[in-house]
Amino acid sequence: MVLPQKATESLSMQETMNMTPSSLQENGLSQVLSMVLEELGLYYHKDVNGIDALYSLLQAPWLQSLLKVHNCLQQYIQQRPQPVLQKARVLSSEVVDALRESPSSADSRELKRLLRGPHFKALLSAHDMVAQKDFEPILPPLPDNIPDNEEAMRIVCLVKNKQPLGATIKHHEITGDIIVARVIHGGLADRSGLLYAGDKLVEVNGVSVDGLEPEQVIQILVESEGTIVFKLSPVADRSINSHTMLFVRAMADYWPQQDPAIPCADAGLPFQKGEILQIVDQSDSLWWQARKASDLSRCAGLIPSNHLLKRKQREFWWSQPFMSYSCIKASQLSTIGEEEDMKIEEKFVEADEETFESEELKGEDEFRDKEGNIIAGFRRSMRLCRRQTHSNQMSCYSRCPSNCYHTAAAPYEEVVRYQRRPCDRHRLIVLFGPSGVGVNELRKQLIGLNPSVFQSPVPHTTRQKKTYEENGREYFFVSKETFESMVYSHGFLEYGEYNGHMYGTSVEAVKAVLDAAKICIVDLEPQCITGARRHELKPYIIFIKPPSRNCMRQTRKNASIFTDYYVNMTFKEEDFQEIEESAKKMEAQFSQFFDQVVVNDNLESATVQLISIIRRAQDEPQWIPASWICLDS
Numbered sequence: 001m002v003l004p005q006k007a008t009e010s011l012s013m014q015e016t017m018n019m020t021p022s023s024l025q026e027n028g029l030s031q032v033l034s035m036v037l038e039e040l041g042l043y044y045h046k047d048v049n050g051i052d053a054l055y056s057l058l059q060a061p062w063l064q065s066l067l068k069v070h071n072c073l074q075q076y077i078q079q080r081p082q083p084v085l086q087k088a089r090v091l092s093s094e095v096v097d098a099l100r101e102s103p104s105s106a107d108s109r110e111l112k113r114l115l116r117g118p119h120f121k122a123l124l125s126a127h128d129m130v131a132q133k134d135f136e137p138i139l140p141p142l143p144d145n146i147p148d149n150e151e152a153m154r155i156v157c158l159v160k161n162k163q164p165l166g167a168t169i170k171h172h173e174i175t176g177d178i179i180v181a182r183v184i185h186g187g188l189a190d191r192s193g194l195l196y197a198g199d200k201l202v203e204v205n206g207v208s209v210d211g212l213e214p215e216q217v218i219q220i221l222v223e224s225e226g227t228i229v230f231k232l233s234p235v236a237d238r239s240i241n242s243h244t245m246l247f248v249r250a251m252a253d254y255w256p257q258q259d260p261a262i263p264c265a266d267a268g269l270p271f272q273k274g275e276i277l278q279i280v281d282q283s284d285s286l287w288w289q290a291r292k293a294s295d296l297s298r299c300a301g302l303i304p305s306n307h308l309l310k311r312k313q314r315e316f317w318w319s320q321p322f323m324s325y326s327c328i329k330a331s332q333l334s335t336i337g338e339e340e341d342m343k344i345e346e347k348f349v350e351a352d353e354e355t356f357e358s359e360e361l362k363g364e365d366e367f368r369d370k371e372g373n374i375i376a377g378f379r380r381s382m383r384l385c386r387r388q389t390h391s392n393q394m395s396c397y398s399r400c401p402s403n404c405y406h407t408a409a410a411p412y413e414e415v416v417r418y419q420r421r422p423c424d425r426h427r428l429i430v431l432f433g434p435s436g437v438g439v440n441e442l443r444k445q446l447i448g449l450n451p452s453v454f455q456s457p458v459p460h461t462t463r464q465k466k467t468y469e470e471n472g473r474e475y476f477f478v479s480k481e482t483f484e485s486m487v488y489s490h491g492f493l494e495y496g497e498y499n500g501h502m503y504g505t506s507v508e509a510v511k512a513v514l515d516a517a518k519i520c521i522v523d524l525e526p527q528c529i530t531g532a533r534r535h536e537l538k539p540y541i542i543f544i545k546p547p548s549r550n551c552m553r554q555t556r557k558n559a560s561i562f563t564d565y566y567v568n569m570t571f572k573e574e575d576f577q578e579i580e581e582s583a584k585k586m587e588a589q590f591s592q593f594f595d596q597v598v599v600n601d602n603l604e605s606a607t608v609q610l611i612s613i614i615r616r617a618q619d620e621p622q623w624i625p626a627s628w629i630c631l632d633s
């Protein structure tokens with residue numbers, strides 16, 4: 001790396017710090033940057049932590065170019081540029097004509113290509129419109145009957161178009177005057193820059209609002225066409241809105257039209273769990289303004305503040321009649337009583353719990369790669385343990401059949417855009433879905449197709465090692481005490497008991513896969529998702545959704561369902577029904593955690609889709625909880 005020479009005329013770091021903002025602007029940021037670089041040069045050989053990275057960043061050509069652009073723009077901000085000509089578009093066409101007739105060269109060809117580009121043409125057209133002050137719409141002249149003593153009044157003319165005005169009004173609590181309650185960020189009133197929250201409304205289109213109700217004023221606004229003229233008494237102490245931009249993930253649904261408490265339902269922003277919102281105004285402690293990250297061009301809408309939405313959730317939860325139900329039915333889980341009613345066809349292989357762990361079944365219980373090596377994480381006992389735990393834990397007492405609120409959970413989760421660097425661990429990939437939808441099959445497909453990229457963690461168990469097993473291959477075989485101490489230290493993503501033995505997927509086993517630079521794929525029960533949402537794993541959660549009933553009938557003709565007591569049992573209508581119902585409940589309860597949803601219709605296409613989603617999850621920017629980044633640093 002070439003270090004800069006210390007110029008004799010440069011300022012020291014201390015002098016740089018002492019520069020006033022105006023002197024900084026005069027000297028230009030790039031000059032300051034070169035001074036910082038020189039100063040860093042002095043420390044370069046002193047082995048100061050992180051100096052190499054900072055040095056290369058400051059020297060980066062893109063940063064230098066950006067600074068040049070910044071300096072040029074800075075000049076224009078101060079000078080208020082005047083257009084040199086008003087018909088740049090015409091001039092550009094003339095230049096293209098002239099170039100056509102002149103001898104061809106590489107430069108002339110490039111210039112022609114640039115000038116004929118649609119973006120460049122549009123830019124010149126925009127330039128001409130600004131230069132000619134060709135602004136639409138033309139506002140009418142101010143009324144000339146404004147009394148001289150009304151200098152404290154402001155007359156605002158807004159041209160009504162199809163958009164709403166973007167402001168709400170209300171009675172002042174003490175004076176009873178009609179005042180602007182709030183101006184919606186990005187709406188017509190906000191963009192005009194002429195209406196502020198707290199302004200007192202005096203007249204609308206020449207009609208005095210004195211003694212009118214806000215609804216009557218709104219009626220005048222609704223009925224007026226074209227221009228609306230407001231006469232306002234400006235608010236004395238206008239609060240400067242700092243407009244802190246914050247992105248959050250909605251952890252609950254909100255429907256303004258169903259909320260009687262919202263100040264203006266039409267100004268509300270409906271949202272669903274999992275949607276990313278940009279909060280643009282938090283100046284009101286009860287009603288924030290936000291817009292959806294998926295459509296930042298729209299004007300903002302009202303949403304309940306964190307505190308208010310939490311209160312609403314609690315109130316809603318308590319207002320529901322009590323009823324217990326299992327949020328997610330343990331699919332295909334049969335009690336002994338139910339089993340008696342089941343018609344067992346001859347071809348089914350019946351197996352008891354012991355048989356599942358017996359030597360005879362070990363072959364079909366295992367999943368091997370092309371070389372015949374065992375691939376961990378697909379053992380039947382582990383899956384049965386999960387199912388039993390699932391059935392024991394998932395009996396969720398809820399008062400809201402369609403929407404199981406966690407009253408203590410925050411309704412918004414702050415998120416940031418995260419781009420994994422190539423040197424970072426891969427993100428953990430979590431697949432989940434109703435039992436029987438094909439989560440394991442898809443996991444198998446992914447690992448089978450590319451075992452050097454995808455891997456599942458090796459689970460832990462307290463059961464005895466069999467003669468053909470190896471510690472760390474099928475399972476990590478540990479004592480009950482070790483297992484329990486791992487449970488107490490939150491060392492498991494999921495764990496449970498089956499047939500008197502403990503089974504679990506440890507965080508360390510997942511980290512071991514990630515540390516080997518592989519992509520770790522786990523199949524988790526939904527109730528384990530919150531526990532898996534850790535900064536060091538940065539899980540990317542994919543919900544595997546069943547296709548339509550018809551599609552399941554068609555595609556699962558030769559598929560066999562995995563039950564506690566039977567292997568190779570074909571799907572029945574009630575199995576499909578249970579899968580559908582479980583999926584609906586999972587979506588209602590956990591959709592706020594979904595990063596993606598994949599419909600498992602055709603196995604091949606669902607696998608291809610998953611591979612592409614996983615690649616994007618690792619290589620492209622994604623929204624993740626801000627706390628994961630804070631904890632990282």
Ligand SMILES: Nc1ncnc2c1ncn2[C@@H]1O[C@H](COP(=O)(O)OP(=O)(O)OP(=O)(O)O)[C@@H](O)[C@H]1O
Nearest residue numbers: 435436437438439440441555559560562601602603
């Ligand atoms: N898209 C598909 N088309 C056809 N068959 C499928 C498809 N996806 C899965 N299957 C089959 O459906 C059956 C159940 O799948 P799988 O065992 O993966 O379910 P699961 O979601 O892991 O549930 P469980 O853990 O209860 O077994 C298997 O026989 C599997 O091969």
